[in-house]
Amino acid sequence: MHNSADIARVRRFYRAATRDTGALDQSFLGRGRPLGPARVLHSVAPEGTPVDTIRTYLDLDKTLLSRFLRGLADEGLVTLDTDPDDRRRRIVRLTDTGRTEQALYNKLSDDHAAALLSRAKDRTALLAAMDLITMTLNQTRITLRETDPQHPDAVACLEAYYAELAARFETGFDVSLSRDPDAADMRSPRGAFLVAYRDDAPIGCVGLKGSDKGYAEVKRLWVSPDARGLGLAKRLMDATETAARALGIVTLRLDTNSSLPDAVRLYQSTGWTALDRFNDDPYPDYFFEKHL
Incomplete structure (x- = not known):
């Protein structure tokens, strides 16, 4: 049984992480789209990624993922192609513009992470805590x-x-x-x-x-x-x-x-x-x- 003080600390962490990562921003990292579509764009591998793989990886509702993909396609960032080995599946591929946008997101994310580390009084302790949280969240x-x-x-x-x-x-x-x-x-x-x-x-x-x-x-x-x-x-x-x-x-x-x-x-x-x-x-x- 967890006491109320522990629960409050967890919720405080959630609020801080949500605010600092820009999860609620309508323009994530200043690129003009929310976090959801940005994460989908980031999940596309250079050789292309099946739609169902992205959905499983991000644990997204099928309808919501379809909406994000349509938006990215309308922006000219991705294409959706039929898998030649299984015509029931679709493959998401980056366009040249999409590859450029993905690289910009990666650069901005790296800069954001570096800024966070620069604020840490104990960088080693911070990274260890992040590793522990990541393990706990990803256990399943x-x-x-x-x-x-x-x-x-x-x-x-x-x-x-x-x-x-x-x-x-x-x-x-x-x-x-x-x-x-x-x-x-x-x-x-x-x-x-x-x-x-x-x-x-x-x-x-x-x-x-x-x-x-x-x-x-x-x-x-x-x-x-x-x-x-x-x-x-x-x-x-x-x-x-x-x-x-x-x-x-x-x-x-x-x-x-x-x-x-x-x-x-x-x-x-x-x-x-x-x-x-x-x-x-x-x-x-x-x-x-x-x-x-």
Whole structure:
């Protein structure tokens, strides 16, 4: 139960943010249109974006989005074309004028953000608070997708994971010395690789490595530091178990290092059983098993 003082503080923040960001201005950032159409324009990728993708991303009513798109089209900023691969879908594309206008919005938004940072007494604390608020607001917008382990988003997550291990392990971390899974073992029908996305940005991953030993291994569980505390690691683990069941896998194993205490606690609290070392990887000192 939240007390009235806490609720009042949240509402005060909403008012300040609405006022400072110009959310209610009829001419957002002085470009002659409100925030809604401006956000739609900003959401169009250089190669074009399907209408339904924009609607999902901005969580807009279909009728309202259609009105915004008609207005932008009337201004000569976008075109709406039929998707050649699916004639039921429409693709929004920027015109040359639209690309120029989008670039102006980006420049004005950058300048506005820089001005806000210049007013901060503690820039680091302000940015940390913003990250925390962003994580809280976007928690329900995190999606998990099965992804090829060699996809650029998967590789980006893995490289961040390796860098973190190198910083946290006393001995450092060299992936060539570890039992690095072969990509083929983390593709269906042997295994799977899952990437967590927030607004299409990869923020976490986990691999399910198939084997011929009577069990599969869970590998490379990682969550971006700015997405921690939201239960994403457990969500990734639950999704891995679901993927394993779909592949007919009934026994899972994993290993980890005592330098990752949060990971150890997660496994201990979610039904994993400690067991003796089952591989010759030089880095782990904890070993677990789970029967599905």
